[in-house]
Amino acid sequence: MTATGWDIGAYGRRATAEEPYVAAVVGAASGIGREAANLLAGLGCAVPCIDRDSAGVEAAAAAIRDAGGRAEAFAADVTRPETVHDAIGAVLDRFGQIDALVNCAGITGKTAIDSHEVDLDDFDLVYSINLRGALVVSQAVLPAMLERGYGRLLHVASVAGKDGNAGMAAYSATKAGLIGLIKVMGKDYARTGVTVNGLAPAVVQTPMVDALPQATVDYMTAKIPMARLGRLDEAAHMIAWILSPACSFTTGFTFDMTGGRATY
Numbered sequence: 026m027t028a029t030g031w032d033i034g035a036y037g038r039r040a041t042a043e044e045p046y047v048a049a050v051v052g053a054a055s056g057i058g059r060e061a062a063n064l065l066a067g068l069g070c071a072v073p074c075i076d077r078d079s080a081g082v083e084a085a086a087a088a089i090r091d092a093g094g095r096a097e098a099f100a101a102d103v104t105r106p107e108t109v110h111d112a113i114g115a116v117l118d119r120f121g122q123i124d125a126l127v128n129c130a131g132i133t134g135k136t137a138i139d140s141h142e143v144d145l146d147d148f149d150l151v152y153s154i155n156l157r158g159a160l161v162v163s164q165a166v167l168p169a170m171l172e173r174g175y176g177r178l179l180h181v182a183s184v185a186g187k188d189g190n191a192g193m194a195a196y197s198a199t200k201a202g203l204i205g206l207i208k209v210m211g212k213d214y215a216r217t218g219v220t221v222n223g224l225a226p227a228v229v230q231t232p233m234v235d236a237l238p239q240a241t242v243d244y245m246t247a248k249i250p251m252a253r254l255g256r257l258d259e260a261a262h263m264i265a266w267i268l269s270p271a272c273s274f275t276t277g278f279t280f281d282m283t284g285g286r287a288t289y
């Protein structure tokens with residue numbers, strides 16, 4: 026892989042100004058999404074950056090342009106479908122196509138709470154972003170991908186959705202639901218040229234994790250056989266490959282990124 030374009034052998038084809046590969050990132054203002062946007066741009070992709078944090082996503086796109094990449098910011102809140110449809114419409118107007126999209130929008134909600142004490146309003150909020158929001162994003166982008174007969178759609182789930190993390194009922198349940206949704210969509214579109222996959226990281230140091238109680242971070246980190254946190258660049262590289270043409274015979278699957286915690 027090079028810093029200037031898709032490596033033909035590893036990634037399927039090269040993205041150029043004449044033949045762009047448009048890889049959109051939802052949740053691009055921070056953390057994993059921002060890192061993925063940076064890497065994708067470095068690989069030569071045109072990167073529409075989408076987030077509800079309009080100032081943050083403007084800054085992320087501007088930083089990519091300053092580094093010589095192609096990026097533009099679009100504001101959308103995945104809890105409000107009309108804003109997502111408008112943003113995807115604007116991306117299509119501006120870039121003409123969307124080859125790939127990674128959805129990194131997610132929140133933990135309140136943590137360190139036993140399930141019988143979960144606040145239902147907080148549960149609904151987490152659900153509306155992590156699970157319903159993922160469906161909203163999918164519904165907005167899939168028609169354009171299906172029309173072209175090509176697409177790579179990726180949702181960032183979590184190992185919490187595979188294993189369940191104590192004290193994280195809303196987060197774990199919605200990520201488990203997302204993994205189920207990914208399985209369904211993989212089968213729905215298996216014959217269309219559009220793949221739908223997930224990525225399930227363990228703890229990666231991001232602003233989302235910075236905001237968690239230290240006891241919650243320690244609990245999650247202690248479960249990782251490699252005995253360290255995941256790195257942003259590790260997440261970004263997996264995302265870039267799953268979004269690439271080379272990842273062509275896998276759909277409906279949630280890839281593991283847990284330093285050995287989940288081996289399935």
Ligand SMILES: NC(=O)c1ccc[n+]([C@@H]2O[C@H](COP(=O)([O-])OP(=O)(O)OC[C@H]3O[C@@H](n4cnc5c(N)ncnc54)[C@H](O)[C@@H]3O)[C@@H](O)[C@H]2O)c1
Nearest residue numbers: 052054055056057077102103130131183226228229231233
């Ligand atoms: N960091 C980790 O340890 C970790 C582990 C497993 C899974 N994940 C998942 O990875 C994804 C990214 O997490 P992160 O750690 O980079 O978090 P982050 O908080 O750094 O970034 C999340 C981004 O999503 C955006 N966002 C949140 N709600 C939104 C909404 N309603 N509409 C549009 N954008 C919205 C935020 O503005 C932010 O820019 C999340 O889905 C998270 O659950 C993270």
